[in-house]
Amino acid sequence: MTKRKIKVLDTTLRDGEQTPGVALAPDEKLKIARELDDLGVDIIEAGSAITSAGEREGIKKIVDENLNAEIISFARITKSDIEPALDCGVDAVHLVFPSSDLHIEKKIGKTREDVKDIVAEISRYALDNGLTVELSAEDATRADRGFLKEVFQIGLEEGVQRICICDTVSMMMPEQIYDLFSEFAEIIDVPIAAHCHDDFGVGVANTISALRAGGSEIHATINGLGERAGNSALEEIALAISEFYDDDFETDLKLEKLYEVSKVVEEYTGIPISPTKAVIGANAFAHEAGIHTHGVLSEAKTYEPVAPEKVGQKRRLIFGKHTGKHAIENEIERIGLDASDSQIDKIFKRIKDLGDRGKLVTDAEWTAIIDDVMGRSLEEVVTLEELTVTGGDTVTPTAAVKIKYEDREFIEAGVGVGPVDAAINAIRKVVSGISNISLQEYHVDAISGGTDAMVDVVVKLTDGKRIIDARGSSEDIIKASVQAMLNGVNRLLWDKKLSEGEK
Structure with missing residues (x-):
């Protein structure tokens, strides 16, 4: 069976930057864009050109870098958003229209007929100016499906190259997303993208469901950054595809670079990654409990679903009140020391004592205990x-x-x-x-x-x-x-x- 090629649109530099408290300078955007390109992302949403002079400077820097990825700018259905995107020299626009009655009536004060007319006009304008157009329905999961089909058909008749269905505030569960994308995949011949948010913690699951139902493009952010609870996390989707749907889908992503790119984004955005974050969290491949460390040292698959190296991570053994002697013996052997049974017992007791007092046994303390028990001295460099x-x-x-x-x-x-x-x-x-x-x-x-x-x-x-x-x-x-x-x-x-x- 032929695998379906999945395109990856990374929106860390646009939707991710809309995370409260995040603001990226032009050079920071460029550095992240280089990392994304090296990761193998197909499309980089570099920002929204209408936003500010600094935003346009950042987008231009990325465009001038001549990356392999397509560079796209977010744009509303207005010429005033298209023109600065053209000035920046982007390849494409992510042209977003309000699709639910809530957004149409309350946000922009228009009617459904107004939206259809404007979508036709602005799609034509962008296409006539040489831009690739990805026509995107905001709040699509609360929109009337008949109206969605009408608007998408108008865009397709104008010549838009891609369609995007947005679950803007995460208003569907995976089975509902599957049903929605199945229906639209039957009537739309161009690629359909899924743009899912994580308000109910199902952004990644919804994105995977969209692919299974016929979608062929995903929108995601590094570290799951984004408005409110964030967007679907790129690293989680990428690993899920690799591990569970490798026979069905393929991407150009280099999984071994996921951790590295994650740390770069963490550095520039200032948003710390939770230690328990899947795939790229500090604890994702860390083990403390004795039964776990013994198991993973005997056979990694007992408590590691994938090898940490696959995503650019490394295994960490954490020493604390739950640590067993086997982990201590293994780590001492790993660092090239030969400890007696008596020394192992002393180290074991010291670690347990710290843990029982409610203390985290830090790496520095762990090695200091070894040095003390085994008579090694740490030179204060x-x-x-x-x-x-x-x-x-x-x-x-x-x-x-x-x-x-x-x-x-x-x-x-x-x-x-x-x-x-x-x-x-x-x-x-x-x-x-x-x-x-x-x-x-x-x-x-x-x-x-x-x-x-x-x-x-x-x-x-x-x-x-x-x-x-x-x-x-x-x-x-x-x-x-x-x-x-x-x-x-x-x-x-x-x-x-x-x-x-x-x-």
Whole structure:
């Protein structure tokens, strides 16, 4: 049986940027577009050209890059949206018309007949100016199907090349989407796209149902970004197609790049990925429970539906109160150490004790326990010599640090929204001058009660190859934060030094 080719329209740079709090500069859009193109996306919705001068600058930069993907601009059914898209030099427009009576009457104050006339006029105008047109019905899942067919037919008679059905506020379940797309696939000869949102948590399921019913194009965003609860997540759809529908559909996506692209989008949008996010979350291939780690180490498929490398991820063994001895033995062996049964027992007890006190056993603590029990000493590659923090109601919070790295001293200053932020930013500047280590996450893990409250700060750091957690504890949240950063940095640098020494 011949596989059906599925085109992928990525709308991270348009619908994804409409995520509250997200605003991408032109150069950031260009960098993400390059990643999307390398991922194998067929169509990149670079933005909506009518939005602003900066938006047009970003779209033009992407167009000028001569990527393999088709570059498309979102446009409403008005010439004022088409003209700036033409000025940007895009290949196509995602021409969106309101299709439900709710949108037609309440949003634009028109009638169904008005919409049909305008769709005919603007479709013709875009096509006459050399644009590919994807005619898209907004709020289609609450629209009258007879009216939808009439409008799509008008567009097809004008010559539009693709049709899109939008579940704008997620008003259908998968079986209903299947029924809708089945009906339209029987009467429409051009490709039909599915644009599904995730308000009810079924965006990916709805998109897959649309494909099974005859759709041949998907709209999605990296990390599931988008308005409200977001859009269908590209990484989840891609893996689902690969694992469950490989005999039916094919795409040009390079699955091994999914995690990398996800992290780039996370960096530029500032929207953190939930650790439990499917496919690309930090915990997607992490294991703590003893029975799970033992199983996955014996046979990966016991608790991993796919190999993490397939999507560019790596397996992580997390050590905590649920950890079993088998995982400890395996990890110690993996890093090239030979521990006695007595040492294994001591390490096991130390980890259990931390877990029973409600503590996350960070990567830095895990290795520190091994070093202590096995008599290895961690050399402090980076040491803090001075820390000064100033701030107040009328003074911008500022921090200055002096840090010694090997035989050199680094002095940096940072500002922030508060003294902790300023101190972290100062440390970041020093670390970026030493290595490519970056801070991914920061949170206060626990605060004890009383006037002498102890603060636990946990940070997640990465050097591009590894991701580790590290903790700092102090009665002073600033000191705890700096300690956490330096503990993590020292762990990464020391492990790197040991690794290079072994080579």
